[in-house]
Amino acid sequence: MARIPQLLDKLLRTAAPSGHEEPAATIWREEASFASLSSDGLGSSIARLGEAEPLLAVVGHIDEIGLVITHIDEKGFLWFSPIGGWDPQILVGQRVEVRTRDGLVPGVVGRKPIHLLDPDQRKKVVELKGLHVDVGAADRDEAAAMVRIGDPVTIAAEPVALAGERLVSRAMDNRLGAYVALEALRRCHERDSLSGSFAAIAAVQEEIGLFGARTSAFEVRPDLAVAIDVTHATDAPGIETKQIGEHPLGSGPAIGRGSTLSPKVFELLVETAEEAGIEHTIAASGRSTSTDADAIQISRSGIPTGLVSIPLRYMHSPVEMVDLADVEATIELIAAFAARLRAGVDLSR
Numbered sequence: 001m002a003r004i005p006q007l008l009d010k011l012l013r014t015a016a017p018s019g020h021e022e023p024a025a026t027i028w029r030e031e032a033s034f035a036s037l038s039s040d041g042l043g044s045s046i047a048r049l050g051e052a053e054p055l056l057a058v059v060g061h062i063d064e065i066g067l068v069i070t071h072i073d074e075k076g077f078l079w080f081s082p083i084g085g086w087d088p089q090i091l092v093g094q095r096v097e098v099r100t101r102d103g104l105v106p107g108v109v110g111r112k113p114i115h116l117l118d119p120d121q122r123k124k125v126v127e128l129k130g131l132h133v134d135v136g137a138a139d140r141d142e143a144a145a146m147v148r149i150g151d152p153v154t155i156a157a158e159p160v161a162l163a164g165e166r167l168v169s170r171a172m173d174n175r176l177g178a179y180v181a182l183e184a185l186r187r188c189h190e191r192d193s194l195s196g197s198f199a200a201i202a203a204v205q206e207e208i209g210l211f212g213a214r215t216s217a218f219e220v221r222p223d224l225a226v227a228i229d230v231t232h233a234t235d236a237p238g239i240e241t242k243q244i245g246e247h248p249l250g251s252g253p254a255i256g257r258g259s260t261l262s263p264k265v266f267e268l269l270v271e272t273a274e275e276a277g278i279e280h281t282i283a284a285s286g287r288s289t290s291t292d293a294d295a296i297q298i299s300r301s302g303i304p305t306g307l308v309s310i311p312l313r314y315m316h317s318p319v320e321m322v323d324l325a326d327v328e329a330t331i332e333l334i335a336a337f338a339a340r341l342r343a344g345v346d347l348s349r
Helices: 006-012 022-031 140-144 172-191 211-220 263-276 292-296 324-340
Strands: 036-039 045-049 055-061 066-072 078-083 095-100 103-110 132-134 152-155 166-169 197-203 224-232 254-258 281-285 305-312 320-323
Touching (some): 006 022, 006 172, 022 045, 022 172, 022 197, 045 172, 045 211, 055 211, 055 292, 055 324, 066 140, 172 197, 172 224, 172 320, 172 324, 197 211, 224 263, 224 292, 224 324, 254 263, 263 305, 263 324, 292 305, 305 320, 320 324
Parallel strands (some): 224 305, 254 281
Antiparallel strands (some): 036 045, 045 197, 066 078, 066 152, 078 132, 095 103, 095 152, 103 132, 166 320, 254 305
């Protein structure tokens, strides 16, 4: 069974949907005490080592998808809207936690039982508006004493170690990125390997618009950046490799190459992987990448930006699966990449 790194385990067990990242950010900042710490106005966390050029920013978003309570009905049922992108089928029958000012309130996501659905209804895909959260309250007054409108909700799903190095949890997307950024910074610190500077960033609000990456990149002003995120593992049933390439679990980090990504940062990442003997794949994109890299690369007058992704099965579900060997390889790639950067590196396009 996989041995879960302590920091990653703590981050995965902490609910922190977009706009409500403080619990996870607090853990991240405590672990980054060896570096110079700051934050931007949205709450993205920045841990920096060094003052020399070039300054590398490594950005992983620390938020996750969730729900927000929008209405409490007369029977005490809670109705909600999504925070980020959901497949409604995933939510049916899930146990959830509502974060309130008094702590976590457990509940479940309910819908009309299949026994009571009309034949035509059984054939239809469930919609979010047909689901509710039940916290066991008898009526609106009891529910309102427990929960307020605007309280965030996350699925209750703790990390589970599986065979080999496989790990399952909610919030892998993208506590993994924030974890990798910080651990790569820690290794550079322990090895005293930096010639330039390194800022690890745990960005907020990626799932609702890449907002934290935008503001933190503006704040930090890096000379170059690498976004760390997850990508679809292609060894799960139903994945079409002709469209997205081959990035199975266990194949190492997927290095992005595409229209919005810096060609020179890409080549430097590939050269680093090859020299260090780190197994990797290449992930191509014709337009935007739908990651923080899209926001970083157009910050201020433009920042040369790369993308490194970790293969992940069952994205945006409570059973996101990763191979911890891929996570370790990504940390090593970023630490080695940071260590090889020198003043005057040519990043022009």
